[in-house]
Amino acid sequence: MSDLTLNEAIDNIYVSIKNDNEDLDTQVAALKAVMKRDGVKEAVFEPGKLAQSNRQGRKIMQSYFKKKGVAVSFSA
Template identity: 55%
Template structure:
C-alpha cells in the first residue's frame, strides 16, 4: 500500500473537522509525515471547507496544528 499524499490527508482532516474533530490528532501526525516526504513546509487548507470559517476558527486551527509541529496556511 502506498503512503497517503498531503491532499488525501487534507481531505481526511476536513471530514474530521466536520465530525467534531474525530481522530484529528492521528490525521495531524500522518499529515506531518506526508509533508516531510513531499518536502513541503506547510499544509494549505481551503477556508470554505472548514467547520468554523471565521478568523477565530482559523487561528485556533493554526495554533492547534502548530503545537503538533505542522504549519497551516489558508488559500485565498
C-alpha cells in the same frame, strides 16, 4: 500511510473536523508525515471547507496544528 498523498491527508483533516474532530490527532500526525516525506513546509487549507471559517476559527486551527508541528495557511 506511506502511499497517502498530501491532498488525501488534507481531505482526511476536513472529514475529521466535520466529525467533531474525531481522530484529529491521528490525521494531523499522518499529514505531518506526508509533509516531511514530500518536503512540504506548509499545509494549505480552504477556509470554506472548515467548520469555523472565520478568523478566530482559522487562528485556533493554526495554533493547534503548530503545537503538533504542522504549519498551516489558508487559500484566498
